[in-house]
Amino acid sequence: MKRIAAPALARLAAELARTHDVFVPLAAGDRLVLGRLDPAAPPAAIPWNPWRLSEPLKSIWFPPGRVLARWPRPAAPPAPPRPRALFGAKGCDLRAVSCLDRVLRDHEFRDPGWCAARESTLVVAGDCTGAADSCFCTMMGDLPHPRDLFDLCLSPLEGGFLVEAGTERGERLLAGHGDLLEEAPPGAAERRAEAREALAARVRKGNERFPVRDPFEKSVAKHEGTAIWGALAATCVECNACNIACPTCHCFLLHDLPAGEGAARLRLWDSCFHAGHARMAGGLTPRLQLTERFRNHYHHKFVSFPRNWGVTACTGCGRCVEACMGRIDKRECLHRLETRWIPSEVPAEVD
Amino acid sequence: MGNDFEPLPARVEEVVVETPTIRTFVLRPAAPVPFRAGQFLQLYVPGVGEAPFTPSSSPSEPERLEITVLRAGRVTAALHALRAGEEIGVRGPFGRGYPLARLEGREVVVVGGGVGLAPLRSLLHALFERPGFARRVSIKYGARAPGELCFRRQYADWAARPGVDFTATIDRPAEGWTGRVGLVTTLLDGMDVDPRTACALSCGPEVMLRFVARKLVDVGFPAESVFLSMNRNMSCGMGICGRCNVGSVFLCRDGPDLSYAEVRHVPYALG
Numbered sequence: 001m002k003r004i005a006a007p008a009l010a011r012l013a014a015e016l017a018r019t020h021d022v023f024v025p026l027a028a029g030d031r032l033v034l035g036r037l038d039p040a041a042p043p044a045a046i047p048w049n050p051w052r053l054s055e056p057l058k059s060i061w062f063p064p065g066r067v068l069a070r071w072p073r074p075a076a077p078p079a080p081p082r083p084r085a086l087f088g089a090k091g092c093d094l095r096a097v098s099c100l101d102r103v104l105r106d107h108e109f110r111d112p113g114w115c116a117a118r119e120s121t122l123v124v125a126g127d128c129t130g131a132a133d134s135c136f137c138t139m140m141g142d143l144p145h146p147r148d149l150f151d152l153c154l155s156p157l158e159g160g161f162l163v164e165a166g167t168e169r170g171e172r173l174l175a176g177h178g179d180l181l182e183e184a185p186p187g188a189a190e191r192r193a194e195a196r197e198a199l200a201a202r203v204r205k206g207n208e209r210f211p212v213r214d215p216f217e218k219s220v221a222k223h224e225g226t227a228i229w230g231a232l233a234a235t236c237v238e239c240n241a242c243n244i245a246c247p248t249c250h251c252f253l254l255h256d257l258p259a260g261e262g263a264a265r266l267r268l269w270d271s272c273f274h275a276g277h278a279r280m281a282g283g284l285t286p287r288l289q290l291t292e293r294f295r296n297h298y299h300h301k302f303v304s305f306p307r308n309w310g311v312t313a314c315t316g317c318g319r320c321v322e323a324c325m326g327r328i329d330k331r332e333c334l335h336r337l338e339t340r341w342i343p344s345e346v347p348a349e350v351d
Numbered sequence: 352m353g354n355d356f357e358p359l360p361a362r363v364e365e366v367v368v369e370t371p372t373i374r375t376f377v378l379r380p381a382a383p384v385p386f387r388a389g390q391f392l393q394l395y396v397p398g399v400g401e402a403p404f405t406p407s408s409s410p411s412e413p414e415r416l417e418i419t420v421l422r423a424g425r426v427t428a429a430l431h432a433l434r435a436g437e438e439i440g441v442r443g444p445f446g447r448g449y450p451l452a453r454l455e456g457r458e459v460v461v462v463g464g465g466v467g468l469a470p471l472r473s474l475l476h477a478l479f480e481r482p483g484f485a486r487r488v489s490i491k492y493g494a495r496a497p498g499e500l501c502f503r504r505q506y507a508d509w510a511a512r513p514g515v516d517f518t519a520t521i522d523r524p525a526e527g528w529t530g531r532v533g534l535v536t537t538l539l540d541g542m543d544v545d546p547r548t549a550c551a552l553s554c555g556p557e558v559m560l561r562f563v564a565r566k567l568v569d570v571g572f573p574a575e576s577v578f579l580s581m582n583r584n585m586s587c588g589m590g591i592c593g594r595c596n597v598g599s600v601f602l603c604r605d606g607p608d609l610s611y612a613e614v615r616h617v618p619y620a621l622g
Binding site: 250295 | 397398400593
C-alpha cells in the first residue's frame, strides 16, 4: 500500500485542477461544505473533514435545478461536462450514491445528467476520523469508512494518508503520480484497521441510547394507519430541510417554462413534505395531512425503497437530524416506532 | 444515450369536441409511438407543462393517436386552446397497461365514469380487433348528464358487435333522456355474468372507483379480478420523481391500473 504526504496530496489536487473542476471541503461559517478549488491559487493543504460535510453530494451530481430538455430539440447533443474531482466523500456519502445509482442509472430509464456526471467525476474519499452527535451509520448497518464507489480512499496515518485505489481509474492516477507517493510504513494496514474499528465502536456507543432490534421495514410498516405519526410529527414545521439535506432524497418537479423562441424543461428538487406535492389536476390531493406525508417519508425510506430498489434509503448520515428545527431525530423516531411509544404531549425539551 | 425527459414532437391533426369540457385530440407524432392499451403518455404543451393521458385510440395505430382530455387544470386548459395544425410533444408510453392476457376467454365488464371511458375505449378497440378473445364484453358507463357522455356516436356500433352490450346511465333525470338514471354502480346489480370467473376494469373519479370496487366484490367478483385505473399525479413516468406512489407501488411505472386486491388495504389508496 502507498502513503501520500499532505503537501503531496495538495499538489495532486492542484495538478488535477488543470483538467478537472476540483471540489474540496471549504469552511462556511462553522460548517464544511463543498467548494471549487481555485486553480490559480491552490491551497497548501486540502482541508480534511473528520466526518461527512454538511452538504450532501447530490448537490454536485443532481443539482437543485438543471435544464433537462429544450423545445424544439437542439440539433446537437449537449457538450459533455468538464471532468470533476471530488475530495471529502465519506462512507455514508458513497452509500447514498449507490442508492441514487439504482434510481437514476441502473434500470431501464437512465438519467443522462446523473450518468454523465458520475462517469466524469473522480472520487477521492476518506475514512471518518471523528463523528458528529447526529452520526448513526452503524445503526444502518454501515461503517464510518468507504467500502466501495471511490476511485481513491485516504486514511489519515501519522501525518500523511494511506491511499487505496478502488477503480482502474484510481490505479492509473496513482501510477501517473508515483513521484508523489511513498511506500507505506510496515504495519500501516493493521493500524488503519484498528483506527476504523475504534471509530465504529465509538459511533455504536453514541447511538446506544436509541436501541432498535427489529428491521426498520417492519417497525415502519406495522404503523400504517396508526396515530403514532401525529405524535412523531408534532414539532414538524414542514420546512423541507430534512429532504434537502438528505443525500438520498431525490423527489423532483419537472418545471416547464418559455425560453427564448422555444421552451425549457427544468428539474427542480422537490419535497414530499409540501402539501401540494401529490396534488392532481382538479385539486384532489393525496396525503393532504402532514401526518400522512410524514408517514410517507418514513415509508419511502424504510419500506418502499427497499422493496423497489433492494436497499434502505437512509445512510445514517444524520444530516436530517442536524437540519431539523423541530428537533426531530430520525433515530428516536425509529426507536419509538419499534416500541410504539406515543407521548401524551409534545416532549418538554422542545422549546 | 437517449433523453427520456425530452418530448417527441406531435402535430395536432384534428380536435373533436366530445362535450363542453372534453375534447379528443388526434395526434400525428413525428415517429410512431407503440403502446399497449392502458399505457399512458405525457402530453407536453411547450412552455406550459405536461399531463398524463392514456390514449383512447387503438394500440394498432401507433402513428395516429387519439387522446381524450377533460379540462381540469392549467395544462388541460392549454390543450383545450389548441387548434388543428399546432405542434405539441409526447413522451412515453409509460406504465404496464391493462392485463390483456388475463382477459382471454373470460367475460369482461368495463365500467367507465365520465372521461374515464377514454382509456377503456383503447381496451375496447384492442378487444374488438380480436374477435372471440374475450367471451363477452359488457360496457357500463355513467356520466352526470346526457351532455357529458363521451363518444356518443360509437355506442350503437359497439352494442351491435356479437357478445357486446352497452348500457349508459346518468346521475339525475334529464329532459329527453329515456335511458337509465342513477350512479354507475346501479348498473352492476343483477348482471348476467358469472362474477367468479369474470374480470372487471374500471376508470373514473376516485370516489367512483371506491364504490365500484366494493360493489363488484359484493356481487361476487374476487378482488384480484377487479382492475382500477388509479388516480395520482404522475410526472416523470419512470417511478423516480416520487409523487404517484400508492404504498410501495409507483403508479406511473407499475400502474396506473392495479387490482383491487393490490390496493384495498393500502392506507389512503382510494381516498
